[in-house]
Amino acid sequence: MALRINDTIPDLTVNTDQGELSLHDWIGDSWAILFSHPKDFTPVCTTEFGAVAQLSDEWEKRGTKVMGISVDSAEEHKKWKNDIESVANAKAGFPIIADEDLKVSKAFDMLPAEAYLPDGRTPNDSATVRAVFIIGPDKQLKLSMVYPMNVGRNFAEVLRALDGLQTANGKGVATPANWNVGDDVIIPTSVSDADAKSKFGDYKTVLPYLRTAQLPD
Numbered sequence: 706m707a708l709r710i711n712d713t714i715p716d717l718t719v720n721t722d723q724g725e726l727s728l729h730d731w732i733g734d735s736w737a738i739l740f741s742h743p744k745d746f747t748p749v750c751t752t753e754f755g756a757v758a759q760l761s762d763e764w765e766k767r768g769t770k771v772m773g774i775s776v777d778s779a780e781e782h783k784k785w786k787n788d789i790e791s792v793a794n795a796k797a798g799f800p801i802i803a804d805e806d807l808k809v810s811k812a813f814d815m816l817p818a819e820a821y822l823p824d825g826r827t828p829n830d831s832a833t834v835r836a837v838f839i840i841g842p843d844k845q846l847k848l849s850m851v852y853p854m855n856v857g858r859n860f861a862e863v864l865r866a867l868d869g870l871q872t873a874n875g876k877g878v879a880t881p882a883n884w885n886v887g888d889d890v891i892i893p894t895s896v897s898d899a900d901a902k903s904k905f906g907d908y909k910t911v912l913p914y915l916r917t918a919q920l921p922d
Contacts, residue, residue, distance in 0.1 A: 707814045713844050715812045721772070721800035722782040729844055731800075736767065736871065738863065739838040741774035741804075741815060745785040749857050750775070754785075754801075755793030756860045767867055773801035774809055813838065837863055839870060847874075876920055889917040 708714065716729040731737070740757065742750040757771055764771050775782065782801040789797045804810055815836055837858065839848040847870050852858050869880040878890040892901045894914050901908055901916060908918035 708812075708846055708849075710847065710849075711845050714838070714840055714846055716844075717809060717812060719802045719804070719809060720779055721802050722779045722786070723800040726800065731772070732770065732840060732842070732844060734842050736769040736842060736867065737840040738764070738769060738771045738867070739774055739813075739836075739840065740771065740858070741810070741813075741836050741838075743776065743835060743854065745775050745777040745781045746788065749854065751785075751788055751792055753858050753860070754789040754797060755795065756858075757799065758789060758793045758795040758797040760860060760864065761795065761798065763864055767864075767871065769867060771799045773799060774804050775801055776804045776807060776810060778805055779803040839863075839867055841870070841874065872920070878920070881917070890920055892916040892918055 714728060716727060718725060718727050740753070742753070744750070754773060757773070773782075775785075777785075779801075782803060786797045786801075802809055813836070835852045835854060835858075837848075837850040837852075838846060841847050848866055850858070850863070850866075865885060868886050869884055872886070872890065873879055876890070877893070877896075879893060881889070881891055884890070889909070892905065892908060896904070901918070905918035905921060908916050910916050
């Protein structure tokens with residue numbers, strides 16, 4: 706069954722390079738990002754894990770935990786981190802799930818229920834395991850992105866999307882296309898003009914159903 710926006714993620718107990726963890730306990734009261742990969746020691750994935758490592762301060766600023774997923778063993782993950790840290794020149798301090806039994810990949814609908822890892826497998830055997838999941842403190846899926854193997858993920862966009870989610874959820878607003886922190890937000894249509902004036906002060910009516918404003922300090 707597909708995992709959809711606002712579904713509660715399964716509370717799986719997972720093996721990682723940092724030991725056994727419960728997903729719900731690990732998330733706690735934080736935001737969380739799970740980013741998944743089809744195999745260790747692959748070129749695009751190594752640069753992506755490096756990008757995540759380089760952004761450690763940005764995740765912390767946003768109260769967000771990050772966890773990788775790859776369908777190799779925890780011991781392989783520990784060895785791979787040496788390469789990741791060498792490429793990134795940054796510490797990869799986040800855990801990586803060892804999803805050898807594909808439990809996480811199937812629960813998050815990245816692979817079909819009948820999928821298995823054949824002997825001598827290549828990344829093509831688990832190519833669909835290239836996704837990003839942003840999860841709220843309520844353990845609900847807020848956003849997902851899926852990438853092919855030959856296009857590296859844009860983690861600046863992951864950060865932007867996280868900022869948008871935290872702003873929209875925390876301030877009761879929506880964000881327009883290409884929004885960044887500090888830009889005008891969209892006032893929901895469920896908010897009356899009078900309430901919009903009270904909450905936001907001056908606002909701009911672009912269309913009867915599109916009103917924008919700066920967030921109050």
